Amino acid sequence: MTTSRSAIGGRPGSRIIQNLIFQYLPGIPNSDLYDGQISIYDLARQSFGGTTCLVEHFRCVPEIIQFSNMISYDMRIKPLRDASRVHLRPHTIAYRAHGSGRDGKINRQEALTVASLLVAATEQPEYKKNDVGQPTSFGVVSLVGDEQALEIDSLLRSHLSPDRYEHHRLLCGNAAQFQGDERDVIFVSLVDTAQRGPLSLRDQELFKQRFNVAASRARDQMWIVHSLNPQNDLKADDLRRQLIEHAEDPSRLMRALEEKENRTQSPFEREVMKRLLAAGYRVAPQWRVGAFRIDLVVEGDGRRLAIECDGDRYHPLEKATGRHGSSVHPRKDGLGFHTHPRHGIPSQSRTGDEVRSRKTAVVGNLPRRH
Numbered sequence: 001m002t003t004s005r006s007a008i009g010g011r012p013g014s015r016i017i018q019n020l021i022f023q024y025l026p027g028i029p030n031s032d033l034y035d036g037q038i039s040i041y042d043l044a045r046q047s048f049g050g051t052t053c054l055v056e057h058f059r060c061v062p063e064i065i066q067f068s069n070m071i072s073y074d075m076r077i078k079p080l081r082d083a084s085r086v087h088l089r090p091h092t093i094a095y096r097a098h099g100s101g102r103d104g105k106i107n108r109q110e111a112l113t114v115a116s117l118l119v120a121a122t123e124q125p126e127y128k129k130n131d132v133g134q135p136t137s138f139g140v141v142s143l144v145g146d147e148q149a150l151e152i153d154s155l156l157r158s159h160l161s162p163d164r165y166e167h168h169r170l171l172c173g174n175a176a177q178f179q180g181d182e183r184d185v186i187f188v189s190l191v192d193t194a195q196r197g198p199l200s201l202r203d204q205e206l207f208k209q210r211f212n213v214a215a216s217r218a219r220d221q222m223w224i225v226h227s228l229n230p231q232n233d234l235k236a237d238d239l240r241r242q243l244i245e246h247a248e249d250p251s252r253l254m255r256a257l258e259e260k261e262n263r264t265q266s267p268f269e270r271e272v273m274k275r276l277l278a279a280g281y282r283v284a285p286q287w288r289v290g291a292f293r294i295d296l297v298v299e300g301d302g303r304r305l306a307i308e309c310d311g312d313r314y315h316p317l318e319k320a321t322g323r324h325g326s327s328v329h330p331r332k333d334g335l336g337f338h339t340h341p342r343h344g345i346p347s348q349s350r351t352g353d354e355v356r357s358r359k360t361a362v363v364g365n366l367p368r369r370h
Contacts, residue, residue, distance in 0.1 A: 056080055059182055062288075063091040064215070064222050066253035067246045071239065072212040081219075082289050085131050088185070088221045094247035100193050100227035105145040107191045107227060114140060114187045114225050115155035121185065122160070122168060130184045130220065137169040139183035141214045143240075144191035149173050152189065175213040186218035190226040190240055194233035201235050211239045215246075222247065269295050269309045 017035050025031040030046055055078050057065050062079035069077040083091065097113035118138055121127045127136045140156075142148035153172035157165065171183065192199060215222065224247040228234060234241035246253060269285065273296055276283045287297035287306070296307040 059219055060216055061086055061091050061220060063250040064218050066250060067243060068212045068216040070246075070253055071208050071242070078292070080289060080292070086220045087131065088126060090250075091220065092222050092224070092247040092250045094224045094226070094244050096229075097225060097227050101195050102191065102193050105147040105191065106151050107148060107189070107193060108151065110189055110191065110225055110227050111148060111151040111155060114152050114189050114223075115159065117223065117225070118156060118187055119159050122164065127185065135167050135169070136185060136220075137183040139170070139178065139181075139186045139217060140172040141178055141186060141188045141217060142172075142174050142191060143188060143210065143214055146174055148189050148191045149177075175210045178217045179213055182217050182219055184219050185221045185223070186214075187223045187225055188214050188243075190224065190228065190244075192240065193227045194229070198233055199228075199238070199240075201237070202239050203237055207239055211243060215243060266309060272296065272307065272309055 021031050021034055025034060028034070030043070033043055033046055053073070053076065055073075055076050057077050057079045058081055059065070060079065061081050061083040063083065065077060065079045065081075069075050069079070095113070095117065097107075097110040100107050100109040118140065121138070130136050140149060140152050142152070149172040156170060156172070160170070169183065171178070171181070224244055226240070226244055228240065228244070230241040230244045234244075273283050273285055276296070276298060282299050284297045284299065285295070287294040294306045295309045298305045298307065
């Protein structure tokens with residue numbers, strides 16, 4: 001709706017939009033709601049009642065999606081992307097453009113900064129391909145109107161050949177134009193400056209939707225390019241300040257995620273890990289996969305084997321299937337691990353010999369030692 005509205009020149013709630021509703025949507029239930037002021041999700045909620053929130057998230061690495069998780073989902077989202085396979089670091093970056101000023105809805109210095117950073121990134125070997133071997137894709141999201149995105153797009157096209165532009169699937173637009181889309185690396189331009197003094201608070205629901213979309217389009221890395229001193233120019237609960245501070249220190253929200261998890265290792269896990277290490281294997285305990293943890297992960301030969309130590313008071317066997325499906329997690333195949341139910345080990349007590357027998361049953365499927 002946003003793109004069409006821009007094409008016809010109407011603003012949300014304007015007479016042009018109302019006339020179009022009257023002309024083309026007669027008999028459509030709640031047609032007055034199709035004025036561009038609410039999202040398609042709100043339209044669906046009005047028309048069909050309650051909603052079902054899908055909480056498993058596979059697009060973004062956890063450090064990126066946690067901002068949207070905080071402002072829009074009450075920390076209910078379970079990020080499941082395995083960030084260890086993503087070579088770009090860090091996953092979030094806050095970059096301040098100095099000497100900026102706004103000319104209407106355009107911040108030219110900030111636009112030049114975004115374009116310069118993006119062009120430089122395309123020349124770096126780390127940005128040649130993503131984690132699946134495809135050319136790294138880039139996007140630019142303007143948080144204030146279309147004009148800033150068009151300015152950045154013009155700068156990029158003057159420095160990149162059409163082939164390079166297409167090669168990296170470059171897209172510049174506002175948050176609404178990125179709805180349902182994604183890129184490996186996203187540059188978010190805040191546009192605003194404090195050249196006329198501290199900015200008014202921005203925390204309304206309309207802005208939350210915009211920030212939620214903008215901050216959840218990047219799969220691997222998100223740059224927040226701004227022209228502000230967040231502590232001086234913005235109130236503590238302003239969305240712009242929260243986004244900048246999240247990009248500076250995503251670990252703050254990651255710690256909030258960890259508080260919801262049980263990270264206690266059982267004695268059985270420690271015993272299995274000790275024996276695997278003694279046998280010469282490289283073992284990582286409590287391996288994070290998005291919002292979940294795997295008891296033990298053995299690495300080697302470019303492969304990984306996940307081991308869940310069910311059968312004690314921490315992971316009772318009667319709960320094992322419900323907790324992990326056939327092995328680690330019902331959706332594990334999307335996390336970089338594959339389910340092998342035939343490799344499960346029967347329940348046994350934990351004498352030394354039986355622990356060794358369990359370890360031996362698993363070791364047959366382990367990567368080679370290092």
